[in-house]
Amino acid sequence: MRGLARRAAALRPRRSAATVTLPEDDRADRERLRDLAALLCELGSDLLRAAERSSEVERTLHDVAARYGARARCFVVPTGLFVRVGGGPDGRGGELDFSPVDGPDLRLDQVEALQALVTRMRAEEVPFDEVRRALRENRERPERFSPAATVFGYVLLTVGLGTMRHATLPAVAGYAALGAGVGLLRLFGDRLPSARTALPVVAAILVTAASLRWAGPLLHENPAVLSVPPLIAFLPGAALTLGAIELATGAALSGMSRLAGAVSVLLLLSLGILVGSELLRPRPSDGPAAAPLGAWAPWAGVLLLGFGFLLYFSAPPRVTGWLLGALLAERLVQTVASGIAGATFGAFAAGALLPPMASWIEKRSRTPDQVVFLPCFWLLVPGAVGLTSVSEIIVQKDTDGGLASLVGTVITVAAIALGVLVGAGLQRRPRLLLGEPAPSTPAPDTSTSAAGPSPTGPSAAPPEAASAGGR
Secondary structure, X not given: OOOOHHHOOOOEEEOOXXXXXXXXXXXXXXXXXXXXXXXXXHHXXXXXXXOOOHHHHHHHHHHHHHHOOOOEEEEEEOOEEEEEEOOOXXXXXXXEEEEEOOOOOOOHHHHHHHHHHHHHHHHXXXXXXXXXXXXXXXXXXXXXXXXXXXXXXXXXXXXXXXXXXXXXXXXXXXXXXXXXXXXXXXXXHHOOHXXXXXXXXXXXXXXXXXXXXXXXXXXXXXXXXXXXXXXXXXXXXXXXXXXHHHHHOOOHHHHHHHHHHHHHHHHHHHHHXXXXXXXXXXXXXXXXOOOOOOOOHHHHXXXXXXXXXXXXXXXXXXXXXXXXXXXXXXXXXXXXXXXHXXXXXXXXXXXXXXXXXXXXXXXXXXXXXXXXXXXXXXXXXXXXXXXXXXXXXXXXXXXXXXXXXXXXXXXXXXXXXXXXXXXXXXXXXXXXXXXXXXXXXXXXXXXXXXXXOOOEXXXXXXOOOOOOOOO
16 A cells, blocks of 8 residues: 555535545554654644744644645644644544754745745645655755855844834944844854854843943944844744744643743843943943934834845845835834824734735745744834843843833733734635545456456545645
C-alpha cells in the first residue's frame, strides 16, 4: 500500500470547509504515519519561528494532515509542539512525535517561502522528501542583501521609529549613528549564536552610554529620547500583542509563555540601560533644543520604517509597494481614530484593520499575510512604550510616571489584540475536515472471459478529486 491518501475518497464542499473521506481501513502503514508525524512537527516548528499563533499552527497542521488522509491532534506552545497522527476520533492509537522550537526567527523572505509551501500542501499531497528538502533549503536560504545593505536597513528602521516619536535634525543624526552601531553589533552577534542572549544587554549598555555622552553637549537632546529607537530589533512589541491574543482566544499556556518572554526581554534591556547610566553621567547641554521638523516627519518615518524592513529582514522586492501601502494605511487609521476617540480606540481600529487588509493583499499580490502582519505589528510599537515605562521605573526611579506608562502599554496591547481578533472574526477561513470511512464497492474482475459472468473482485477505492481546502 503506497499510502492512505491514494485510497481517500473525493472531496466534497461543506460551506466553508472541504471533507476528506478516509478509507475503511485506518490501520495502514505505521511507518508512513510516523513519517507524517515527524514532518508535521518540523513544519509546525518553522511556523512558530515565523511568529505564527499557536492556534493557527494547529489549524494548519490539521489541514495538512487531512490532505494526506490522516487525523492530527496537536499540542502547540511557542517553545515546542506534540503531534499525534492517525488513530480514531477519540485520540487513541496513531503515532506521536515531538519537536522543540529553536533557532532565530525567520526573515520575511523565508516566511513567504514557508507560507507558499503550506498553501501547496493544503492543496495537494506533496511527497515527504520534497517537503523536507524545501524546509531545509528555506532555513539555509542566504540573506537577500549584502551585510552593508542589512546594516543600512537597520539604520532606516532606527531613524523611522525615532522620527515617528521625536523628530528634529539633531535627533535624526543621533538615531542614524546609534542605529549603525547597533546594526553592526547585531551583524556580529548573528555570527556567534552563543552571544545572542547577552546581545540585548550589551546593546542597551552601549546605546545608553553613547546617548549620555553625546546627547547633551553635541545634539542638545534628552538622552532617553535617543536610547530607545536604536534597540528596535530587540523590542518585543509583536510578542506582547501575540501573547495577549493567545490569552484572549483561550490559549493560556501559549499566551503566558509569549508574555513572559516579552517581559524578560524588556527587563534585560532595562538592565542594560541601568548599567549604561551608571557608567556615564549625562553632561549638561550648552545650547537650545532644536525645533521639530513638522507634521510630515512621522509619515516620512513610516516610509523609512518600511524600507528598513525590506532591507533588514530580506523581504522580496516585489512586495515593496504593498508593504508601504499597508503601513501607511495602518498609520492613517490609527491617527484618525485616535483623533476621534483617543489613543486606545486608535490602537483598536488599527488592529481591526490588519487581518482583512493582509488577506486582501494576499489575494491580489500572492504575498503571504504574515509578511504584512509582522511589519505592521512593529509599526504600532507597544514594545517601545513598554521599554520606556520599565526604564523609567528602574533607571529614573520615576514610579508614578513609569507605572502610568506601563498601564498605558498594557491597555494599548489589549486594544490591539482585541482589534486583531475582531478583524480576524470577520473573515471566512475554510478548513479540511475528515469524514466517515468510505464503504467498500464491488469491482468487476476483468481477467475472466466475456463468455460468463465475472466474480466480484476486491473493493476499489474511489478516485481522487481536485483539492478544495484552503486557509
